Amino acid sequence: MKLENMVRKVYPNLMPYVCQLADLPIEEMKQALGKEQVYKLSFNENPLGPSPKAVKAMQEALLQLNLYPSSTGDALLARIGDKEGVEAKNVILSNGADEMIILVAQTFLEPEDEVIIPEVSFVQYLASTHMMGAKPVFSPMKEDLGVDLDAIIERITPATKTVFLCNPNNPTGTVIPADELRAFLKRVPENVLVVIDEAYHEYADDPEYLSSVEFVKTYKNVFVIRTFSKIYSLAAARIGYGIGQEELIEAIHHVRPPFNVNSIAQAGALASLDDEQHVSESRRINQFGRKLLAELFDELGMKYLKSATNFVCVDTGRDSGYMFDQLAKHGVIVRNLAGYGMTTSLRVSIGQPEEMQAFAAAMREILEKEEK
Template structure:
């Protein structure tokens, strides 16, 4: 078989997802590290876990596994539209945020279209661009590693089709001030779609931050991506949603598989939205852990960025791989950022109290 004549021309630009140490499930980490206890602070997962109401709803849905799910998730969409103050025609569900990012690329990108992506941000934007044979155009970050909207505007050409913004941004935890976004959108041509990924929206506590959902009704070419993987603790079942102009949503439906969101995920997400007390608990836990890690980094003299997510970007001023390896020896896994050319930095997820304590003690031992 001549594989190279069978695969698409974009094949050389695509890389399968491979699990490095930071990507392995907990049980696999225990085996690899030969540890009975490990702390995974590399995936930005919620340490609180789903609420009891979510578990109950998902267990009930298991009794109907023989039935196909609602293909559009009408009940869940009604709840989201009520909470966000939007029409259901402006909303669609997806198999996690990653699925929606791919669907957006499949819907709008042709060969040689240009996609503007900040230099340091979520890697799925680049992968989806390559998938469609489009051209990624990288915009440099500001000196403080926040997203530079001016640099993005300067890179818009007649070939620009999409712009990806992660707000709050992963892996830096920075936000784009709301005032800057509105001024930016006024400069973006109407034939360019700005995709704003708000995966960490619920964690943002900066007074300058605001969701961009409101810009959809103002007529700006904006599409907002959300997920249940973070604050709602539903990463395992993969469910997200998007909010945009009804015409954009309809266009994506032309590409979307009819049953891309399973019934168990829909039941869990609906129950999660109706348990906002649990969300407040997750925010409080995150805030407590964030304060503890700030204090640690200040004590050891490491530079960190005030975060609006459930993770912290820290610059240690030394080889991050050495710190990573030393932590791994102690059963603690974090995320290096060498793929971005940041050789001295780590992204540390804010875990539960036990995980944070273990991390703090390990850092003090290492240095």
């Protein structure tokens, strides 16, 4: 029997995750480039590393690898609830934010449903929509690449089931102003689920930003996604969570695998929430790195977007593929945004000062060679 007669009809729209250079672990990057030193600024990882408290808790949890983890992670749910001002029953754990997006799609999407996604946003929203055979409806961005909520409202039809928003947005780093989001939610029909991905919430220091956890308490159709991968630096542990009203949480539990978050990740996440010093230092390093990048891009005459995250989106004014390759020759790996139609733009993750200096030196050298 031919494979095309065995797989689901959505199969042609689904693509396996193929690691390019920017997606590789650092050691594999070094091998690919033949370099002893590589600066990975492509994955928005926290350069500080995990909290020592988290590492200690995870090491202790290793001694019980023979035991199955808590299926629901009640201790962590309660801790998150206390921190966010919600009940434990309003929280659900997942294997990273990616799985939470998938779980939402598996819970709510049918093939005839439409899903509205901003044109420049996290690719997992599109992948999960395709996985369920639903129809993606792309919404244009504002001229400044902010999320255009009015454009989303205009695209809502009786077939619309879900709207995905990323706030702050990846890969632009921009925030949706609180007053705009508040007005938007009042206009969205109650039968349309608004999923708001707040992966970069802890970095968001823009005064216009407001977490949508506040809206969860008012709207039954608002669901917030968070992760421990970014400021808590547990990307390899794969742990995220969602916050919503009890009915939404209960619905997602119907499709959630019973042991989707391992005990090591749960222990690390729980300890991370108790280490405010680590979070503060992560923010300090990030703010310093953003300042260095802003000064660099101003010096080079390059336009960049004001970021509320741990990365900066910059328009180099040159082919982004060319700039990516040139930086890679210097051992600096960033994210090429050509796949979003941003053919001259790069996304640069914030690293330690020495990583930012390496990036700056490489950029200056590339441009100096252009002038010769």
